[in-house]
Amino acid sequence: MINRxxxxxxxxxxxxIVQRATAVIMAVYSVLIVAVLLAVKPxxxxxxxxxxxxxxIKFMTFLFFVSLFYHTWIxxxxxxxxxxKPVGLRLALHVLTATVLVGYTxxxxxxxxxx
Amino acid sequence: MSKRTVHFRIYRYDPDKDAKxxxxxxxxxxxxxxxxxxxxxxxxxxxxxxxxxxxxxxxxVCGSDAMNINGKNGLACLQDIDQLKQPITLRPxxxxxxxxxxxxxxxxxxxxxxxxxxxxxxNDPPPERERLQSPADREELDGLYECIxxxxxxxxxxxxWWNPDKFVGPAGLxxxxxxxxxxxxxxxxxxxxxxxxxxxxxxxxxxxxxxDVCPKGLNPTLAINKIKDMMVRRAV
Numbered sequence: 001m002i003n004r005x006x007x008x009x010x011x012x013x014x015x016x017i018v019q020r021a022t023a024v025i026m027a028v029y030s031v032l033i034v035a036v037l038l039a040v041k042p043x044x045x046x047x048x049x050x051x052x053x054x055x056x057i058k059f060m061t062f063l064f065f066v067s068l069f070y071h072t073w074i075x076x077x078x079x080x081x082x083x084x085k086p087v088g089l090r091l092a093l094h095v096l097t098a099t100v101l102v103g104y105t106x107x108x109x110x111x112x113x114x115x
Numbered sequence: 116m117s118k119r120t121v122h123f124r125i126y127r128y129d130p131d132k133d134a135k136x137x138x139x140x141x142x143x144x145x146x147x148x149x150x151x152x153x154x155x156x157x158x159x160x161x162x163x164x165x166x167x168x169x170x171x172x173x174x175x176v177c178g179s180d181a182m183n184i185n186g187k188n189g190l191a192c193l194q195d196i197d198q199l200k201q202p203i204t205l206r207p208x209x210x211x212x213x214x215x216x217x218x219x220x221x222x223x224x225x226x227x228x229x230x231x232x233x234x235x236x237x238n239d240p241p242p243e244r245e246r247l248q249s250p251a252d253r254e255e256l257d258g259l260y261e262c263i264x265x266x267x268x269x270x271x272x273x274x275x276w277w278n279p280d281k282f283v284g285p286a287g288l289x290x291x292x293x294x295x296x297x298x299x300x301x302x303x304x305x306x307x308x309x310x311x312x313x314x315x316x317x318x319x320x321x322x323x324x325x326x327d328v329c330p331k332g333l334n335p336t337l338a339i340n341k342i343k344d345m346m347v348r349r350a351v
Binding site: 005007008009010011012013015016017078081082083 | 274277278280281308309311312313314315316317318320343346347350
């Protein structure tokens, strides 16, 4: 195959918006959770568990993790795109990154709802 | 300004003779009238005529004498020599192939510039005199049309270093927005389609090296953000 430069995948806008939206969600959550913890001041394991047993906190924490992992996906993929030139290796790294992040998401859900 | 001696460290490389690049230490005596870096380079060239660099207008209009001056891209003709720490280290623009000494091969840079179709596309029959714009519409082109394509910005951009064949680069994107912003242009959709790509536009991560070095004081990052704004407006 002749090694011509192929460019023009016609995506990127969605990722760019999602990266910003997830950043906002993470920033808002960080402020809220610090405020909640300062208000409750949980001193024991049971108290910590109590904070995260709250349905709304649980939901927001999960939302935070989903945002974090989606944000990570876009950022890490950008790193592979910049620095890993062989296409096969790059694709393998993309798949590996996505798999790990999906796994993390499931793990986060399992931890939160096991409480 | 008085008579003074200025010390230089200059990147030298002649692919026909040298196995690899080297740094040359050289000094030059300047007259009180020598104020810009280009004046000193002219003196240096008289002293060692093997030194190669590009120059033309000597007043920041042609963009020929862009180089890396003490680690920062700029135009030799606009750079005050007495504001530079000595020895003044001169290197070619980073990220482009070196032809000789301070001269780089700008083919890749201009390929990206041409890829955004840097000309007005309007298929209406031309009016008798000219295509008119309102003063407000014309104002949007300020800060865009002044680019002299010296390549200081694109060659200071890491995204352009890693992907010069795929990322349009700040200079090309500034020019792209110059035509996206032009009310006389009719190819807005095609232009946005051409740029909506993870490499061509979205390699820009807004680190603003381009704004930092532009010798004309332009803001490619702002133009890039306006392109993204247009895409968002089109999409949502």
